[in-house]
Amino acid sequence: MRWFWGTDKSAIVENAQRFAAQGEFDNAIAEWKKLRTGQPTDSTIYNTIGDLHLKRHASAEAVDAYFQAAAAFRAEGSGLKAIAVYRKILKVDPARYQVYRDLGDLNAERGLISNAISDYLTLTKRCLKEGRTQEAIDLYRTIAALDASNVEAKQRLAEFSPMSNAQGESAMQPATTRDQAATAIQSPALASASPFLEEPQAQRGISRLIVLEAAVGKIREGKYTEAEAALTDLLNQVPGDPEVCRLLALLHLKRGEMAVAKAEFQFLAEAAMRAKEYELAESMLGEYLKSEPTCVPLLEMLGRVYQQKGNRASAVAQYGKALALLVESPVPDMPTLPAELYANIKSLDPHSAFVRRFAPVFEPTDPNQEALSVPEPARPGPPSEQDYDTRYELGVALKHTGSLNEAIEEFRVAVNGSGRLLDAYRMLTACLKEQGRTKEAIAAMEQALADSRCVGDTAVSVRYELGKLYEAEGLSDNAVQVFSTIPSFLDVPMRLKRMTGGG
Numbered sequence: 001m002r003w004f005w006g007t008d009k010s011a012i013v014e015n016a017q018r019f020a021a022q023g024e025f026d027n028a029i030a031e032w033k034k035l036r037t038g039q040p041t042d043s044t045i046y047n048t049i050g051d052l053h054l055k056r057h058a059s060a061e062a063v064d065a066y067f068q069a070a071a072a073f074r075a076e077g078s079g080l081k082a083i084a085v086y087r088k089i090l091k092v093d094p095a096r097y098q099v100y101r102d103l104g105d106l107n108a109e110r111g112l113i114s115n116a117i118s119d120y121l122t123l124t125k126r127c128l129k130e131g132r133t134q135e136a137i138d139l140y141r142t143i144a145a146l147d148a149s150n151v152e153a154k155q156r157l158a159e160f161s162p163m164s165n166a167q168g169e170s171a172m173q174p175a176t177t178r179d180q181a182a183t184a185i186q187s188p189a190l191a192s193a194s195p196f197l198e199e200p201q202a203q204r205g206i207s208r209l210i211v212l213e214a215a216v217g218k219i220r221e222g223k224y225t226e227a228e229a230a231l232t233d234l235l236n237q238v239p240g241d242p243e244v245c246r247l248l249a250l251l252h253l254k255r256g257e258m259a260v261a262k263a264e265f266q267f268l269a270e271a272a273m274r275a276k277e278y279e280l281a282e283s284m285l286g287e288y289l290k291s292e293p294t295c296v297p298l299l300e301m302l303g304r305v306y307q308q309k310g311n312r313a314s315a316v317a318q319y320g321k322a323l324a325l326l327v328e329s330p331v332p333d334m335p336t337l338p339a340e341l342y343a344n345i346k347s348l349d350p351h352s353a354f355v356r357r358f359a360p361v362f363e364p365t366d367p368n369q370e371a372l373s374v375p376e377p378a379r380p381g382p383p384s385e386q387d388y389d390t391r392y393e394l395g396v397a398l399k400h401t402g403s404l405n406e407a408i409e410e411f412r413v414a415v416n417g418s419g420r421l422l423d424a425y426r427m428l429t430a431c432l433k434e435q436g437r438t439k440e441a442i443a444a445m446e447q448a449l450a451d452s453r454c455v456g457d458t459a460v461s462v463r464y465e466l467g468k469l470y471e472a473e474g475l476s477d478n479a480v481q482v483f484s485t486i487p488s489f490l491d492v493p494m495r496l497k498r499m500t501g502g503g
Contacts, residue, residue, distance in 0.1 A: 025056040043072035047085060049366065059092050066092070070102070079106050080390075087406055094271065097126040104142075112390065113146050118263070121152065125260060129232040152259065215247060224255050242268065246284065253291055262288060262295065269301060278309045295326040296322045296331065300341065312348045319345050320354035327361060336412050336447075338362075343443040388417025392424050404431045413446070421459055422448075429465065442469045460486050471495065 016031035029052050036042050050065035066089045073082035083106050086099050104119035120139050127136035136156075143153040204493045209299055211230050218227035234244045249264035265288040272281035285302045289295060303318035314342055323341040330338075345354050395410030411428035425448040432441035445466040454462055463486050470479035476499050483492045483499075 020052060020055075023050045028052050033126060043069050043076060043078065045069075050085075050088070054092065063089055063093050063096065074106075075453060079109060080394045080396075081395065082106055084315075084403055084406070087398070087403055091274075091403075094267075097123055100126075106129055108146060117143050117147060117150060121260070122263070124156075128221065129228075139319075148446065200346065212243065212247065219247070219251055219254060224251055227251055242271075242280075246287075249284075253288060262292070262298070266298060266301065269298075269305070273301075273305060273308070275306075278305050280307075281305045294325055296325050296337070296496065299325075300337065303341075303344070307344075307348065316345050316349050316352050319348075322351070323354060323358060327358065335416050339447055340412070340443075343440075343447070347436065347439055347443065388414050392417070392427075395424070395427060399427065399431055404435055407431050415451075422454075426465065429469070433469075438469065438473050442466070442473065443468055464489055467492070467495070472497070 012031050012034050016028045018027035019025070029049055032045055032049050032052070035045050046065045046069035050062045050069060051061075053062035066085050069087040070082045070089070073079070073085060083103060086103050086106075089096055089099050100119040100123035104116045104123070107113075107116035107119060112474050120143050122134045124139040124143075127139065140153045140156050143150050144157065147153075211234055215227040215230045217222070218230070220261075228248065229250050231244050231251070245268055247265070249261055249268060252264060253261035265284050269281040269284040272278070272284060282302065282305050285298050285305065286395055289298055289302070292298075299318050299322040303315045303322065306312075306315035319341045321399060323338060323345065326338045326341070339362060342358055345352055349355070391481060392409045392414035395407045395414055398404075398407035398410060400414070408428060408431045411424050411431065414424035415428065417424070417460065425444060428444050429441045432438070432444060445462060448462045449459065449466060463482050465488075467482040469481045470476075470482060480496065480499050486492055
């Protein structure tokens with residue numbers, strides 16, 4: 001164990017920050033490593049080292065550092081920060097499927113059951129593709145223990161033979177699966193293109209195309225198990241192959257596994273958006289929406305794709321479809337999305353037919369009518385204040401580790417809790433500002449001000465924050481209007497004097 005006097009530690013941190021600012025990432029990493037103590041307090045150090053490795057484009061080293069950071073966060077009892085770091089690992093290397101086990105365990109510990117089940121299901125699909133049947137069965141049992149009503153877990157567990165483990169893992173597989181897999185291996189079209197490792201490099205590209213073409217044919221014929229076997233073989237050779245992943249998602253869609261297909265298409269589209277491959281993202285989302293045209297999350301995502309492409313009219317159209325569906329049939333898990341969609345539409349096209357249609361809902365002229373909300377249907381077990389606090393804390397952890405998009409998602413949920421109303425809106429605004437999304441930050445604070453719970457000192461603070469945003473964006477008239485409602489708060493007199501030219 002190494003110990004440092006405060007001055008020595010400060011000097012090391014100062015050196016590390018200077019090296020990083022100068023682009024000398026190797027030297028910065030070397031300085032940070034001097035501060036390691038072997039204790040859980042090293043968590044932030046490893047997280048910083050991981051970020052520096054990313055800046056020097058050393059993904060493997062970054063992932064190693066993040067794993068050390070996550071382990072340290074877990075050791076110190078900071079589960080939310082560990083979750084945030086695991087998510088960073090998956091961003092860097094989506095093929096690290098075992099991370100989903102850790103995420104599932106941590107989410108289950110926090111009581112976020114739906115998140116845990118989603119993580120476990122992602123890993124389970126991978127286990128089945130790789131032939132790790134017993135591990136998949138164990139995961140399905142874990143899911144069933146968390147949620148006895150989970151349909152997929154019950155169906156999958158019912159499919160597997162109750163034979164004892166003494167007969168080996170292969171005996172645990174459904175007989176139909178074993179027989180169909182054997183047929184796929186014997187298929188001339190697929191078998192002729194299969195063992196990659198025995199082929200020269202020049203032939204592998206040709207073999208891949210043959211397998212892809214044969215798999216597409218099998219999907220068209222409804223021979224999904226044969227197609228899946230061939231595609232899984234390809235994916236084992238080239239993990240993360242986007243075309244293979246797309247075909248597997250399409251296969252699940254054709255087979256009617258809508259929840260799995262939706263998650264896969266959403267994941268692929270998000271990856272394409274991060275890479276600014278907007279045409280690919282549009283294609284992925286369009287593929288799924290052909291089968292489920294009323295899927296609100298994917299409609300909203302398609303709207304974002306068009307918005308980032310600069311196609312404002314198409315973005316408004318997709319946002320409008322999603323908004324119309326939510327107003328007609330509110331979704332409990334998306335309480336703030338209707339207002340966000342309306343704000344997006346209005347910012348893109350203030351004269352849109354959707355603005356005229358939904359203005360009475362979100363901007364009522366009747367002062368007795370509550371604005372910016374869509375009534376939720378009655379349902380048992382509404383989220384508690386503790387649930388909202390948990391989402392807020394997770395958002396803070398995500399922001400702390402640099403995962404701003406994920407933090408924004410958590411804060412958009414957390415604003416629905418009374419205890420952290422102002423804090424959640426402030427953090428949401430801070431994340432949006434950090435990403436340069438000032439207009440969205442303004443919209444968030446405007447929404448906070450319109451919230452019926454925003455009263456008293458909270459309302460004063462929100463008005464102040466909103467006024468500063470207006471001022472920073474050059475919207476002086478708006479800023480003056482808001483500041484005039486709190487003329488003696490903090491430095492508002494000085495700001496008003498500067499903007500109005502008062503003597």
